[in-house]
Amino acid sequence: MSADNQQERLDANWIVGFVDGEGCFHIPINKMDKMTLGWQVLPEFRVVQHQKDEKMLNKLQEYFGFGKVTVNREDHHGIRKEYRVRGLNNLNQMIEFFREHPLQTTSKKQSFRIFTKVIEMMNKKEHLTQEGLDKIAKLVSKMNRKPKLKYLESSETIRQTPTIELVKI
Amino acid sequence: MSADNQQERLDANWIVGFVDGEGCFHIPINKMDKMTLGWQVLPEFRVVQHQKDEKMLNKLQEYFGFGKVTVNREDHHGIRKEYRVRGLNNLNQMIEFFREHPLQTTSKKQSFRIFTKVIEMMNKKEHLTQEGLDKIAKLVSKMNRKPKLKYLESSETIRQTPTIELVKI
Numbered sequence: 020m021s022a023d024n025q026q027e028r029l030d031a032n033w034i035v036g037f038v039d040g041e042g043c044f045h046i047p048i049n050k051m052d053k054m055t056l057g058w059q060v061l062p063e064f065r066v067v068q069h070q071k072d073e074k075m076l077n078k079l080q081e082y083f084g085f086g087k088v089t090v091n092r093e094d095h096h097g098i099r100k101e102y103r104v105r106g107l108n109n110l111n112q113m114i115e116f117f118r119e120h121p122l123q124t125t126s127k128k129q130s131f132r133i134f135t136k137v138i139e140m141m142n143k144k145e146h147l148t149q150e151g152l153d154k155i156a157k158l159v160s161k162m163n164r165k166p167k168l169k170y171l172e173s174s175e176t177i178r179q180t181p182t183i184e185l186v187k188i
Numbered sequence: 189m190s191a192d193n194q195q196e197r198l199d200a201n202w203i204v205g206f207v208d209g210e211g212c213f214h215i216p217i218n219k220m221d222k223m224t225l226g227w228q229v230l231p232e233f234r235v236v237q238h239q240k241d242e243k244m245l246n247k248l249q250e251y252f253g254f255g256k257v258t259v260n261r262e263d264h265h266g267i268r269k270e271y272r273v274r275g276l277n278n279l280n281q282m283i284e285f286f287r288e289h290p291l292q293t294t295s296k297k298q299s300f301r302i303f304t305k306v307i308e309m310m311n312k313k314e315h316l317t318q319e320g321l322d323k324i325a326k327l328v329s330k331m332n333r334k335p336k337l338k339y340l341e342s343s344e345t346i347r348q349t350p351t352i353e354l355v356k357i
Contacts (some may be wrong), residue, residue: 033205033292040209072293123202124241162220165345 029082031120037075038117039124041066044134046159048152048170058170060146061153062137064104066115067091069118076102083116110138133158194357200289206244207286208293210235213303215328217321217339227339229315229324231306233273233282238258252285254278279307302327309344 033157040133043065051059064086068076076088079102086104090176093099104113114135147149156170196349212234220228233255237245245257248271256272262268273282291297306315306324314320325339 029292030201030205032199032201033208033331036199036202036205036207036208037292038205039202040206068293072295078292099269123247124237124244126201126238126241151253 029078030120031116034082035117035120035122036080037128039064039122041068042127042131042160043067044127045135046134046155046162048156048159050169055147056149058152059103059123060137060141061134062110062134062141064110064134065101067094067101069098070098070100073100076100079176083109083113085112107138107141111142114138149185195355196248203248203251204286204289204291207235208291208296210237211296212236212300213331215324215331216307217301217328217337219338224316225318227319227321229306229321230274231279231303232271233279234260235246236268236270238265239267239269242269245269252278252282254281254319274314276307276310280311283307299331302331323340326339 030089035110044062045065046060049059049061050057066076066079068145073088081087083104085106085108086102088100088102091101092101104110114131117131136158140146140151140155146155152170160171204265213231214234215229215231218228218230219226235245249255249257252273254275255271255278256295257269257271260268260270265328273279281301286300291300309315309320309324315324321339325337329337329340
């Protein structure tokens with residue numbers, strides 16, 4: 020394959036390498052009163068890039084055929100965009116991709132393992148039970164580089180803390 | 189290839205993806221009185237990871253067969269290690285690798301293009317002439333995310349500024 024063609028089409032192993040570096044498996048547990056248990060588990064997969072590399076995010080979206088490219092944040096470095104995948108159906112396909120093409124770094128492998136466990140529990144609707152939600156919160160708390168999980172804090176007291184955001188893992 | 193084998197051996201496209209995310213082409217121009225022109229151009233290629241992913245850096249070193257894994261910095265996040273390649277002979281081989289397996293992101297392609305130009309000039313010993321050094325400094329100043337280049341500042345005044353460090357590009 021010529022260099023030009025390689026630049027047009029993403030390679031599965033390239034994607035794994037890029038995600039090993041830049042990907043993020045993220046599981047916020049958000050306070051939401053209308054949910055039966057008062058909390059919503061909203062897993063997502065993300066790759067964040069500076070706007071000048073937005074084309075790469077579009078290529079990821081084209082490769083997978085799901086997810087969307089949207090604004091991540093804007094600060095003095097400029098605008099950052101993200102390729103974001105939500106929804107159990109899409110995330111199950113994403114997991115299948117990384118089972119066929121395994122992540123290589125220790126930390127991303129660990130995040131992926133936990134992420135997969137949570138998605139499998141959600142496939143069985145276990146996040147809708149108190150026991151399942153507690154188990155998910157404990158799994159998420161083992162992910163890398165996260166702040167103390169508000170859900171776990173609140174489950175020791177009363178459950179009325181605001182939206183939780185977990186940082187990049 | 190089984191998933192287990194894939195985890196043992198790095199794939200070229202995986203490396204490109206990982207470097208598109210985490211790699212850094214870095215060209216400090218350091219004040220050094222013993223050099224003829226008083227400045228040393230010291231290009232290097234780097235991949236920095238948290239210590240828990242040091243194994244990945246060792247695999248890169250094994251794959252290329254040159255460069256070294258060393259401490260990058262230590263702070264409240266823990267120890268960061270880097271895979272670092274210096275020396276024209278090694279860097280020429282590194283450039284050959286990325287010519288065969290092109291980087292994909294706009295910003296890393298741009299950095300690589302400038303890095304390659306500088307290495308080619310150094311191959312011809314042009315960095316040892318005043319004209320060549322000026323040209324290199326101007327090329328480096330076009331790289332992404334760098335502070336104002338001390339060499340260029342000093343060439344407008346007197347050349348006696350201390351060591352310059354360029355941040356990740």
